[in-house]
Structures are given as C-alpha cells and as structure tokens.
Amino acid sequence: MGEPNHDECLEAVHRLYHFLDGELTSEKRLEISKHLDSCHPCLEAFDFEADLRHMLAAKCRDHVPETLRDRVAWALRHEQEADQHR
Numbered sequence: 001m002g003e004p005n006h007d008e009c010l011e012a013v014h015r016l017y018h019f020l021d022g023e024l025t026s027e028k029r030l031e032i033s034k035h036l037d038s039c040h041p042c043l044e045a046f047d048f049e050a051d052l053r054h055m056l057a058a059k060c061r062d063h064v065p066e067t068l069r070d071r072v073a074w075a076l077r078h079e080q081e082a083d084q085h086r
C-alpha cells in the first residue's frame with residue numbers, strides 16, 4: 001500500500017474508521033466523500049476497508065476468508081506492477 005502523501009489524504013485516511021462507524025457529522029462525511037471522488041488511492045483504500053469490515057462482520061474474526069487473502073495478494077501484485085511502470 002502506498003503512503004498518502006498530502007494533508008487531504010492523511011485526513012481522509014485518518015477519518016476512514018470514524019466515517020465507517022458513522023461517527024462523523026454530515027459536513028465531515030461530505031468533505032471526505034468529495035475527496036474520495038477526486039482521489040483514487042483513497043477511494044481504493046476506503047473500498048477495501050469497507051469490504052473488510054463487511055467480511056469480518058459476517059465471519060468469525062479468527063478466520064481470514066480465502067477471498068480476502070486472494071484480494072490482498074492481488075492488490076499487492078497489482079501495486080508492484082503499477083510501480084514498475086513508473
């Protein structure tokens with residue numbers, strides 16, 4: 001996973017968990033939604049976290065689902081390939 005490299009990204013990532021937990025004001029949620037619309041890396045991180053939570057909620061926490069392992073492996077491979085093309 002790449003590190004977010006500017007303030008808006010850090011803000012979005014830091015608030016991700018609160019956003020998903022529904023702990024933010026509608027104003028803050030809107031702010032983050034707007035950032036996600038314009039920032040692809042943050043959107044991907046956000047989607048990933050949301051999926052992860054759904055899976056953890058649906059399955060036992062001690063067991064990592066195979067689909068999740070596959071997805072992490074794919075994401076890492078995909079990121080490495082993207083880096084090589086830069």
Ligand SMILES: [Zn+2]
Pocket residue numbers: 004008009010012035039040041042
């Ligand atoms: Zn961002």
